[in-house]
Amino acid sequence: AALLLRSANDKHPNGLANGSDVVGRHYMGHTNSVLMALSKCPNPTVFQKTLSVNDFYFGSPDWNFPMGHISFVGKLDGDTLKAGAPKIAPKWTLDLMGKHSLDFWLTSEDLPDPNNRVTINRDGDIVLQYKANNEEGHKRLIKKLESLMQQQTKCFIHGHECHEGLFARNLYLGQRIQLETSALDRNCKAHEVDNLYVVDGSFFCSSGAVNPALTIIANALRVGDHLLERMGARRAEPEMMATA
Template sequence: MTYDLIIIGTGAGGGTLLHALAPTGLRMLVLERGGHLPREKENWNPASLFVDERYTADERWIDADGKPFRPGIHYYVGGNTKFYGAALLRMRARDFERVEHAGGVSPAWPIGYDELEPYYTRAEHLYRVHGERGADPTESPASAPYAHPPVSDEPRVAEFRADLRAQGLHPFPLPMAIMLDEARPERSACIRCDTCDGFPCLVEAKADADVIAVRPSFAYDNVTLLTGAYAARLLTSPSGREIAGVVVERGGATETYAAHVVVVAAGAVNSAALLLRSADERHPAGIANGSGVVGRHYMCHNNSAFVAISKKRNPTKFQKTLGLNDFYWGSPEFPHPMGHIQMLGKSHAAEFRGDAPAFAPGIALAQLAEHALDLWITSEDLPEPQNRVTVARDGTIGLHYSANNVDAHQRLIAKLKELLERAGCERHLLPNALYLGKKIPIAGVAHQNGTVRFGTDPATSALDVNCKAHELDNLYVVDGSFFVSSSAVNPALTIMANALRVGAHLAARFGAAETAHAA
């Protein structure tokens, strides 16, 4: 069979695109290299996740120095959204423009915020985002309110919010994608537990791509999902203008599938790797890589997990309800963008074990967790061509990355420390043996983007504004690869919104094709 559409990957991009196109009747084959994530007690066991790495892919990539590392990536239906923190924020309108940073320039996108805005709204409604318009002083205009009210603070977080407001700041309800009904808790799927951020949801109340987008698509008999299906390479036609086949390794066998349109949505690292390892006579540098940009300009944000020690106990269960963007665009003393601050899911003693001295008793780590206020700090990194994905002859993925625009991130951390000292936290946040803040290392690929950038010029971009490859007539990329800059907010909502935008384009494309076939 030749399908109308093959989608490679079921995460924020591929899963959302599937959901958009499933009702059209198009014959779709969806390829997922992983399986369905098992529902088991270990889903909520911090040691299983953060010490044993039970669900992390068992593979090794190579850094720029040739050292192997285990990437924090997950291959399951729903992709990394099975483990994401479910905070879904829009990029600011100014993020789509050229922005001067302390460390360089963030380039303009080929589309503006206004073009993506209707799809942001659709994505927020699809993924059940709870939030409040107007509370974030940096937010851009929206065409509709959130469909669900903001998630309420628990008492210690409410006190922290009040302390920030007393300092003249504007903390806002963090937009969260969860199936929560606080007005009718007996009907709520979400139980406001302390195992949400970074955990798979055992009660399936996190609005991830699997639960929200992929599973409802099974209601349509035009959708076929193959799990355990690794897309090994793409084959091109004699002209080199079309993808003629997708070579899949599954169950020890090699199979080839064909479709009128192929959509790659394997994540910014694996999508770039697939295009690179598919090089052939017509595309010697890799599929869609005549510009040489495929695999380059990798971004993942300057991210730090930060622990403040509250003078009061913090018995909060669901802690991720507060965001702060007052320094997103800078401050009077530093007129450059700094970034975004948000609460993290509540920490557990097991999460501190890797940073604690070997002699630290478990009871001390438990007491540390009881007083912890956990925060996540994101600053924009810039698209440098030397930050890139490579593929060795044996297929091993290389990820070469050096952080940039770091000064802005350090200044944001310094700002946060000042705020915390005036917000009921210990002045010396942690003993010297532990981290005050933990910079996320190269293995932290949750925010990966930028490796197959889109644009109007085929000489400097791989994709056009509809995310179709400039050099091929039937190849699209709809994960975070298409980004040309990373902004300073989680990329997931922008990936979802863009998938809906590309879905509308593909529906129109197939509508014209179907009319022609019928004639």
């Protein structure tokens, strides 16, 4: 968005391809929380982030609106816990907590708002105007996870309840995505500039509640196929590898 806004000229006074004044608007970010539970049993996992829960992505019986995505975050340890711990907390305590922690990452969808936007000031600097939204859904997702952890049954291995509760919440804004869909057609070509295509996260109509990287990659490949077809070009076939 900033690149297009900085490219204003006589033909595009509001910025390149910005006749509709939507470029830079509908700025969105994921609303994320990190929650940690302590277990009486050690958690020696290495690839903890491979588990996720989307049961409440579109809501629940007690809330008819989307709440978001729950997954594990990369394993916390004493060093990462130290950043948010009181200075008097002993290092050995933080190390022990890290060895017994279950570490959750919660993501909720941010919603498009035309007043959340990126602009350029007179000096050419980026100015961000943003007000968070959809916070109620995220709060309910946190409460849902807390409730589920409280309902957990006894550990089949150790014969006792391993879970000790959730705490250490850290809420912040994460991945940024600008919405410019009304400036683009279905092939991500700008309406006003025939040779301008946008294939980053700007084509999203909402931020979603999961990492958008693979969707961005898939869409870029789709647009690439469209360009090959439009230009009458042929896809280069990979050379056949010689076999012995």
